[in-house]
Amino acid sequence: MTAGGAPILSLRGITKRFTQKVDLAGKIANSLGAKVRETVVQAVSDVDLDIEEGEVVGLVGESGCGKSTLGRIVAGIQPQSAGTMRWRDKDVGAMNGGERKAWQLAVQMIFQDPFASLNPRLRVSEIVGEAPRVHGLIERGVQAKYVAQMLDQVGLDGSYSTRYPHQFSGGQRQRVGIARALAVKPSFIVCDEAVAALDVSIQAQVLNLFMELRQRFGLTYLFISHNLAVVEHLSDRVAIMYLGRLVEIARAEELFARPNHPYTQALLAEVPTLDAARRVYKPIAGELPSPLDPPSGCAFHPRCPHAFARCKIERPALKEVAPGHLGACHLNDG
Amino acid sequence: MSTPTLSVTNLRTHFFTKEGVAKAVDGVDFDVAPGEILGLVGESGSGKTVTGFSILGLIDPPGRIVEGSSIRLNGEELTKAKPDRLRAIRGAEIAMIFQDPMMTLNPVLRVDTQMIETVQAHLKVSRAEALARSRAALVQVGIASPDERLRAYPHQFSGGMRQRVAIAIALLHKPKLIVADEPTTALDVTIQGQILFEAQRLCRDSGTSMIWVTHDLAVVAGLADRIAVMYAGRIVEIGRTADVIERPMHPYTKGLIGSVPSQNTRGHKLAQIPGMTPSLLKLPAGCSFKSRCPIAVEQCNTMPELVEHRPGHWARCWRAIAA
Structure with a gap:
């Protein structure tokens, strides 16, 4: 991590629990002696992460690992159940009204599905222009000009602003989503699987756009994806998540060259590459366990080829294995 | 090369819509050994x-396979087959995932009900025999505790397990071709690796041919023997995997390969193909x-033909x- 200055975003012990309360039928059953308990899913557990200004951090994990939930907490869409989040060295929980509003505008999110994340009944001029107008960034009179300028930034023609979302292709819609996020002049963008729904050639266009915008506006990204190739291409640092916990964090080159955690190693081995040699697949066995009933100790131990007795009992802590490279595995204690 | 399992020549599937004729497939030729x-x-x-x-x-109106197209499975013409015959072939000789x-x-329906139904649709066998076959198919795709799994409903499976069940159903009649x-x-990714592993093993062990349709070049690069690249209803390049990936001839294939992010592209712009796929309703001349x-x-401005520029490598x- 860089020396001078506090990180733009700092997470400490972030935890998110989703609780399903006992419903009426359950309560009746309980009064008759049944033991229906409320179910608790710990989607995110005790995550510590610092993100420096101007950095691109890739967050990788399989479906159900909690990466999207963490992204939503960072974007302020969902509150965390425990832990503190500091934005530019201020505790988000202790912010006053003005500071809070500034934080909320500064952090924007781009969603996976460009078909579901745009209101089908609004014109692009309103989708992109509403937020900056409401927040007083622009006057109503200049909205049309401002929207055209935003569309131009993401490579769309300004005249498209009178169109509805259904009149665009998938890649164009994702650009509208990006323009909407940029319209309130954010400094931090959370991309949740932002290119997963796009064709390869369109994906390349959008990835290039992300990098171009980063250079132009000095944006910081939290880039959430299950696609390691995309993350490797884009990120400065990469965090690997498994069942709600970060199991490894390192600079991208370091992580891909010397993966520490057995889960990261397995993930890297499975990435399909453009290597024409006929591959022999040696997949890791099993699947992501249910977060309703996580395994004891290290959550990866039932699938891990190196697991030993201690892994079932004690959860490994995230420790530095090389400068700036953290891994959570008992093998590191060697 | 031995006689192909499947031979497709000049396949044209057009959709006759109110807005015009969409030529979704327009002159496709390939063989699968x-x-x-x-x-x-x-x-x-x-x-x-x-x-x-x-x-x-499986083409429904307004779409239809246009006159002059030919699809031969072990020499049998499928485009002219009667619906009864097609029904007998589907599921038994060609399966789809x-x-x-x-x-x-x-x-x-429970998984066992669905699998037994599939077996009995093509074979006159007892329920017990059909169940035994279903169990064997589940084992073949690597499902642990198959007896328990047979009695479960689809929602009790994870995504990867469901796909394995779907593959097991496709395998029930030992088809000659799987699409x-x-x-x-x-x-x-980890589940994808498991499925690719099973697919590779099945084709190698049983001689089943497979057509793996995908948008992801990287997935088939390690799996397929040959690759065909399609653009706007036509095959623009076909050849052995190594040839197509390492020495692509068509600018679209080159563009696709350049668009795939990897560690070599870190910090660089990806080569992007400008513009987007043209509408099938108004393809340029x-x-x-x-x-x-x-x-x-x-x-x-004149349509080029698919030409064999190198042995077995057409563009x-x-x-x-x-x-």
């Missing part, structure tokens, strides 16, 4: 899925890729060698 895996690669709207559906005779296993599986349409797109092509010339481009 026994035990071979052919990767059929293209972006959305390229016609790759319609090609797969045409082979199974879809992208979303929930589309294949009936959510209100797999993006079967791993919805799955996680001549080569349909010319408006996005960096090396297009005057000649591209549909006037400038295939020049580029």
Whole structure:
């Protein structure tokens, strides 16, 4: 991590629990002696992460690992159940009204599905222009000009602003989503699987756009994806998540060259590459366990080829294995 | 090469809509040899899925396979087959695996009911015999505790397990050909690895041919024996995997390969193909890729033929060698 200055975003012990309360039928059953308990899913557990200004951090994990939930907490869409989040060295929980509003505008999110994340009944001029107008960034009179300028930034023609979302292709819609996020002049963008729904050639266009915008506006990204190739291409640092916990964090080159955690190693081995040699697949066995009933100790131990007795009992802590490279595995204690 | 399992010649599947004729597949030729895996690669709207559906005779109006097309399975012409015959072939000799296993599986029936039904649809066997076959198929695709799993409902399975069940159902009649349409797109990387592993093993062990339809070149690069790249309803390049990936001839294939992010592209701009796929309703005259092509010339206003530029490596481009 860089020396001078506090990180733009700092997470400490972030935890998110989703609780399903006992419903009426359950309560009746309980009064008759049944033991229906409320179910608790710990989607995110005790995550510590610092993100420096101007950095691109890739967050990788399989479906159900909690990466999207963490992204939503960072974007302020969902509150965390425990832990503190500091934005530019201020505790988000202790912010006053003005500071809070500034934080909320500064952090924007781009969603996976460009078909579901745009209101089908609004014109692009309103989708992109509403937020900056409401927040007083622009006057109503200049909205049309401002929207055209935003569309131009993401490579769309300004005249498209009178169109509805259904009149665009998938890649164009994702650009509208990006323009909407940029319209309130954010400094931090959370991309949740932002290119997963796009064709390869369109994906390349959008990835290039992300990098171009980063250079132009000095944006910081939290880039959430299950696609390691995309993350490797884009990120400065990469965090690997498994069942709600970060199991490894390192600079991208370091992580891909010397993966520490057995889960990261397995993930890297499975990435399909453009290597024409006929591959022999040696997949890791099993699947992501249910977060309703996580395994004891290290959550990866039932699938891990190196697991030993201690892994079932004690959860490994995230420790530095090389400068700036953290891994959570008992093998590191060697 | 031995006689191909499947031989497709001049396949044209058009959709006659109110807005005009959409030529989703327009003159596709390829063979699949026994035990071979052919990767059929293209972006959305390229016609790759319609090609797969045409082979199974699953094209609904307003679409239809146009006169003059030919699909031969072990020499038998399928485009002229009677509906009864097609019904007998589907599921028994050609099977399909879809992208979303929930589309294949009936959510209100137990897995054993569905599998027994599939067995008995083509074979006169007892329920017990059918159940035994179903169990064997589940074991074959690597499902642990198959007896328990047979009595479960589809919603009790995870995504990867569902796809395995769908593959097991496809295997029940030991088909000669499996058409797999993006079967791993919805799955996680580690699960995708497991499914690719099973697919590779099955084709090698049983001599089943497979057409693996996907938008992801990287997936088929390690799996397929040959790759066919489709663009706007036509095959623009076909050849052995190593040839297509390492020495692509068509500018679209080159563009696709350049668009794939990897560690070599870190910090650089990805090569992007400008523009987007043209509408099938108003394809330009001549080569349909010319408006996005960096090396297009005057000649591209006439449609090039698919030509064998190197042994076994065909491309549909006037400038295939020049580029």
